[in-house]
Amino acid sequence: MPRLTPADATLILDHALGDPSVPAAAAHALLAALPFPSDPTPRLRRAxxxxxxxxxxxxxxxxxxxxxxxxxxxxxxxxxxxxxxxxxxxxxxxxxxxxxxxxxxxxxxxxxxxxxxxxxxxxxxxxxxxxxxxxxxxxxxxxxxxxxxxxxxxxxxxxxxxxxxxxxxxxxxxxxxxxPSLLEVAAERIVGDVAVGTWRDADEATRAKFRVLGT
Known part of the structure; x- marks a missing residue:
C-alpha cells in the first residue's frame, strides 16, 4: 500500500474533522495517526x-x-x-x-x-x-x-x-x-453536485449498492 503523502493527510483531515457526524474518538485517532499539515486549510483550522x-x-x-x-x-x-x-x-x-x-x-x-x-x-x-x-x-x-x-x-x-x-x-x-471539504469540492467538479449530494444523503445500505455498481 502506498504511503500517504502530506497532501493526502490534509485531504483526509480536512474532510473528516470538518464533518460533525464524525465522533470525537475517531477524530482523535486520525489526528494521532496522520501528520498534521504545516499549513492547514481554513476548514481544518476551524474544525x-x-x-x-x-x-x-x-x-x-x-x-x-x-x-x-x-x-x-x-x-x-x-x-x-x-x-x-x-x-x-x-x-x-x-x-x-x-x-x-x-x-x-x-x-x-x-x-x-x-x-x-x-x-x-x-x-x-x-x-x-x-x-x-x-x-x-x-x-x-x-x-x-x-x-x-x-x-x-x-x-x-x-x-x-x-x-x-x-x-x-x-x-x-x-x-x-x-x-464542503476539499474532497467534496473535487468530487463535485468530477461528477457534479447532484451525485455528491446523493452519496452524502444515502444510508449505509444504499452506499453499499453504489459501491457494487461502481466496481
Missing part, C-alpha cells in the same frame, strides 16, 4: 477549534479557543455567528463563579489589560465586540470592590448551564456554516 471547544466549553482554555476562533475569517454561513454571546457568557461565568470575584473580574475585564476587555475594545476582535459584550465588560469592571454589584452579577452570570448553552448555539451555527 479543530470547534472540536476543542466542544470538549471544553466553559473554562479559561475555552476563552483562548474562542479568541482563536474569532481570529479566523468569517464562516460562509449567511447568519451572523453567535460567537460574541458565547464569549461573554463564558467570561461572565468564570468571573461570577470565582471564589475571588475581585481578582477574577479584574483579570478579565479591567482596563487596560483584562483579557476580555482587550478582546472587545477598539482594536480587538470585531467578531467579539457586540454592544452587549461591551456593556457587560463595563459592568464587571465597575463591580470590582462593590459587593452589591457582585451579588447581582453572580445571579445574572453564575449559571454554568446557561454559558454552555451559548457555546452550544455557537457550535451549531459554526458547523452549519462549515462548507
Amino acid at each position: 479543530v477549534l470547534l472540536r476543542r471547544l466542544a470538549a471544553d466549553p466553559v473554562s479559561a482554555s475555552a476563552l483562548d479557543t474562542l479568541h482563536l476562533l474569532a481570529s479566523l475569517p468569517a464562516s460562509p454561513s449567511p447568519s451572523p455567528s453567535p460567537i460574541a454571546a458565547a464569549h461573554i457568557a463564558v467570561a461572565g461565568f468564570l468571573a461570577a463563579s470565582a471564589p475571588d470575584f475581585d481578582a477574577a473580574a479584574a483579570a478579565l475585564f479591567a482596563r487596560p489589560d483584562g483579557r476580555v476587555r482587550r478582546a472587545v475594545d477598539e482594536g480587538g476582535s470585531r467578531a467579539l465586540a457586540s454592544d452587549d459584550a461591551v456593556a457587560t465588560v463595563e459592568q464587571f469592571e465597575a463591580a470590582v470592590g462593590n459587593s452589591f454589584s457582585q451579588v447581582v452579577l453572580r445571579g445574572l452570570w453564575g449559571d454554568r448551564d446557561a454559558a454552555e448553552e451559548r457555546v452550544r448555539e455557537l457550535l451549531a451555527a459554526e458547523w452549519a456554516g462549515m462548507g
Whole structure:
C-alpha cells in the first residue's frame, strides 16, 4: 500500500474533522495517526477549534479557543455567528463563579489589560465586540470592590448551564456554516453536485449498492 503523502493527510483531515457526524474518538485517532499539515486549510483550522471547544466549553482554555476562533475569517454561513454571546457568557461565568470575584473580574475585564476587555475594545476582535459584550465588560469592571454589584452579577452570570448553552448555539451555527471539504469540492467538479449530494444523503445500505455498481 502506498504511503500517504502530506497532501493526502490534509485531504483526509480536512474532510473528516470538518464533518460533525464524525465522533470525537475517531477524530482523535486520525489526528494521532496522520501528520498534521504545516499549513492547514481554513476548514481544518476551524474544525479543530470547534472540536476543542466542544470538549471544553466553559473554562479559561475555552476563552483562548474562542479568541482563536474569532481570529479566523468569517464562516460562509449567511447568519451572523453567535460567537460574541458565547464569549461573554463564558467570561461572565468564570468571573461570577470565582471564589475571588475581585481578582477574577479584574483579570478579565479591567482596563487596560483584562483579557476580555482587550478582546472587545477598539482594536480587538470585531467578531467579539457586540454592544452587549461591551456593556457587560463595563459592568464587571465597575463591580470590582462593590459587593452589591457582585451579588447581582453572580445571579445574572453564575449559571454554568446557561454559558454552555451559548457555546452550544455557537457550535451549531459554526458547523452549519462549515462548507464542503476539499474532497467534496473535487468530487463535485468530477461528477457534479447532484451525485455528491446523493452519496452524502444515502444510508449505509444504499452506499453499499453504489459501491457494487461502481466496481
